[in-house]
Amino acid sequence: MGTVAALILFAGVWGSWGTAQHVMLAKGREAGTVRVTRCAGDTCTGPFTPTSQGARARTRVELADSVAVRKGQTYDVVLKPGTTDAVRSGPAGILYAWVPLGGALLLASVVVAGGMRLTRAAWLLGLSGAVLLTSAFLAVQ
Incomplete structure (x- = not known):
């Protein structure tokens, strides 16, 4: 389950980096x-x-x-x-570029909680993903 969670997080970073690199390394x-x-x-x-x-x-x-x-x-x-x-670009662009990672954090939290029984780590991942997604939503408005 740890490998699955790591793969989900890697996919989130990979999906975000395609856009984030242009915004962050401008x-x-x-x-x-x-x-x-x-x-x-x-x-x-x-x-x-x-x-x-x-x-x-x-x-x-x-x-x-x-x-x-x-x-x-x-x-x-x-x-x-x-x-x-x-x-x-700007803060809204950076947050919006990392939205796939936010989704991956939420999904990985379910895997960590259910498959690995690490509830504290799962809460940390889930809350991090929720904060990222909420921040991106508020920033692009």
């Missing part, structure tokens, strides 16, 4: 703002206005459509290198 990346003008399917698009030195303006970048993205709003973003894909 030095040298193009940073700016995007004003969402259109949402269709699972992406929203809008013009990119640079705020970092060396970044260039773009007429259209893509931002993943989610509950946290609304048409007409302006968001701080970081562009993924070599693409027009934008990722939310």
Whole structure:
């Protein structure tokens, strides 16, 4: 059961790191703002206005459509290198990027409590996941 819990946590980190690396290690990346003008399917698009030195303006970048993205709003973003894909930056972007880890913490807490009978560790994992998910929800509003 310990291996299963570790695998769940590893998968949560792996799922989060794909986005979190661009937000947390933003030095040298193009940073700016995007004003969402259109949402269709699972992406929203809008013009990119640079705020970092060396970044260039773009007429259209893509931002993943989610509950946290609304048409007409302006968001701080970081562009993924070599693409027009934008990722939310700042505290809201960091917390939102780690949401998969929050879910993994909640799931691993059930495995630790039920399979390993370590209730204190399970409570710690579960509460950590709940705090992360709640913080992300409040930050992106």
